[in-house]
Amino acid sequence: MNKNYSNETMKLLYERASCRAFQNKEIPENVLNEIINAGLHAATGGNLQPYAIIKIVEDETKKRLVNDCDMQNLVANAPVNLLFCIDWRRIGRWAKACNAPFVATKSYRHFWIALQDTVICAQNICTAADAVGLGSVYIGTVESCFKELKSIFNLPEGVFPVVLVSLGYPIEYPAPANKLGIQAIVHEETYKDLDIDTLKELHDEKYNYKKFPLNQSNLSQIHEVASDIGGKKYADELLNNIETTGYINMAQRYFGLHYKANWSCVGNKDFVDTLLAYGFTWIKGEDFPVKNKE
Incomplete structure (x- = not known):
């Protein structure tokens, strides 16, 4: 990108990109x-820092992530992988030791804030990595292997994996991807739908008018x-539309070929069962009973 940035931090943020190819070079401790x-200095609700980070550097563990969790091979090639987890176990043990009432795993509010805090911490680390010449990439497929991760990393109740980040020195730092800008994303005071033609044009520009055969x-x-x-x-009409236009557009590629719509909703019940297995009982939808004062 060729822009005049107001400072180096702005340049760093505008030009960041996901790095998927790393040098065979260790990251100094x-x-x-x-x-x-x-x-760890990122914003966090109540300054509680309700997360844990598992540092993964052993080749055997990386191979298990690829083989057992079907993660990308880049995970095995990255010098360091960091698994970010919600961690109410540590805080729960602290609360118990201090004789304080604690119900975080029974509260959707605590889960919601902890999820935000965990991702904010991860993003701070990715930005810091860029600042010292490293590259990083988020591995979102953590969501497909919660049970395997629980076994591999001996995760107890109250500790729930959110995202994996791979880190290393880039072989070549990639060019940043196009992004939607303020016109598409920012709404003044209230939410307002963009004109549909404008909406489509903005997305076409983002993806460089890419078409698929x-x-x-x-x-x-x-x-x-x-x-x-x-x-x-519906399927016949959609196919007729595609054949009439003569190409597959980016939205059709995303939700028909890549993040397939008929696959995306599979596993909802398994996710609920997984949360329960990790000790997050709020997912049952039951409010914690408040004892009557005596």
């Missing part, structure tokens, strides 16, 4: 500790996804 400490594999996959979601009539 003092450098790693410095960027982790930057994360009409090969049989793509068309068959999209038809299957659309059929599962809206039935055969």
